[in-house]
Amino acid sequence: MGGFVSLGFAVLLALVLRQLYRVLRGNPRTPPGPRSLPFIGNVHQLPMEFHERKFFEWGRQYGGIIYATLFQTPVIIVNSAEVAHDLMDKRSANYSDRPVFPLLELMGWTNVLTQLRYGEQFRKHRKWIQDAFQSKAALKSFQPLQRRETSILLSSLVSSPEAFADHFRRDTAGTAAPSLTGTLLEEHYARGGMTAQAEDEIRRLSGTIYAAGTDTTVTGLRTFMLAMVRNPEVFKKAQQEIDKVIGSDRLPGFEDREALPYLDCILKEVYRGMTRNETAYPNPEVFRPERFMGLTGTEADDIDPRRIIFGFGRRPV
Numbered sequence: 001m002g003g004f005v006s007l008g009f010a011v012l013l014a015l016v017l018r019q020l021y022r023v024l025r026g027n028p029r030t031p032p033g034p035r036s037l038p039f040i041g042n043v044h045q046l047p048m049e050f051h052e053r054k055f056f057e058w059g060r061q062y063g064g065i066i067y068a069t070l071f072q073t074p075v076i077i078v079n080s081a082e083v084a085h086d087l088m089d090k091r092s093a094n095y096s097d098r099p100v101f102p103l104l105e106l107m108g109w110t111n112v113l114t115q116l117r118y119g120e121q122f123r124k125h126r127k128w129i130q131d132a133f134q135s136k137a138a139l140k141s142f143q144p145l146q147r148r149e150t151s152i153l154l155s156s157l158v159s160s161p162e163a164f165a166d167h168f169r170r171d172t173a174g175t176a177a178p179s180l181t182g183t184l185l186e187e188h189y190a191r192g193g194m195t196a197q198a199e200d201e202i203r204r205l206s207g208t209i210y211a212a213g214t215d216t217t218v219t220g221l222r223t224f225m226l227a228m229v230r231n232p233e234v235f236k237k238a239q240q241e242i243d244k245v246i247g248s249d250r251l252p253g254f255e256d257r258e259a260l261p262y263l264d265c266i267l268k269e270v271y272r273g274m275t276r277n278e279t280a281y282p283n284p285e286v287f288r289p290e291r292f293m294g295l296t297g298t299e300a301d302d303i304d305p306r307r308i309i310f311g312f313g314r315r316p317v
């Protein structure tokens, strides 16, 4: 009897010790990460805004793959482009799926591409998007619309520059999604294939593209604006390039893009702002388009931020 009790006690002690060990050391089978508290996990360490700064700090401390918990939910934070390519490109089939987010479901944000798990519906939505945005010809078909929208944007900026943020929002809201929606609706009606379900899917896809395409594009435009205001010497160089190549009696068009390399470097630097890799981008806090100049093709490809910022693997559009 006494032996039985002490065995029970030993088991209990072992369990307590194991729990204590886990709390003190973190679960040894998970990647390194910040120490978490019971129940809330690491929530208390995250600021309300600019999570990415905390992630960056953790990256320096714990490396490219970090384990944390938000309340009871385990999360893996990938903090290195190399790791992201290794996991999300090369093992895309394993890591590009989506978890279920109960809160989003409660909000009705279901059956939308960003949340869709792999399967028939995912493939269909992807195909619809690829048909609309993937081919050079398809992209070219947007150019008249983009040209017209840009003229409207420019004249709004001239007449009320202080409202630039509103103009950016209006401009980006009015392009990609309505056009894709129109094409899909037409196709379905032409084939006599419009059903309530198809209509619902097209509506959800349009909503997703609107949501995915507006804030991102507005942020890009606003970042560009901020960078130009804070770096007048960059702005001046860009203007000189445009004056030299285009002159002052017309606006630049798509066909001038190749002839405006400095402008291209500015755009890359705007995109680059999201990454702070000191090896690839020395003095990452400084806005310096020149970092992209005078590189060989491979060098330029290696540090092209567009390889990173649109995501990895199968999902990015």
Ligand code: HEM
Pocket: 113, 114, 115, 176, 177, 208, 209, 212, 213, 214, 216, 217, 220, 309, 310, 311, 312, 314, 315, 316, 317
């Ligand atoms: C500077 C602009 C943009 C940036 C930085 C950006 C970035 C991203 C990133 C990081 C993802 C996540 C990919 C993943 O799940 O791994 C994504 C997804 C997506 N983006 Fe963008 N994006 C931009 C513009 C746009 C635009 C203009 C559109 C539409 C016209 C768009 C449509 C989408 C869609 C539909 C998805 C979801 C794909 C899926 O979950 O399968 N994005 N984007």
Ligand SMILES: *[C@@H]1O[C@H](CO)[C@@H](O)[C@H](O)[C@H]1NC(C)=O
Pocket: 064, 079, 080, 081, 082, 277, 278, 279, 280, 302, 303
């Ligand atoms: C930083 O960039 C270098 C050179 O492109 C690359 O080898 C390295 O993996 C990058 N580091 C991170 C943390 O992404």
Ligand SMILES: *[C@@H]1O[C@H](CO)[C@@H](O)[C@H](O)[C@H]1NC(C)=O
Pocket: 090, 091, 094
């Ligand atoms: C994907 O995951 C499965 C198990 O879930 C594993 O057997 C397989 O090796 C993984 N593949 C890659 C490329 O990581």
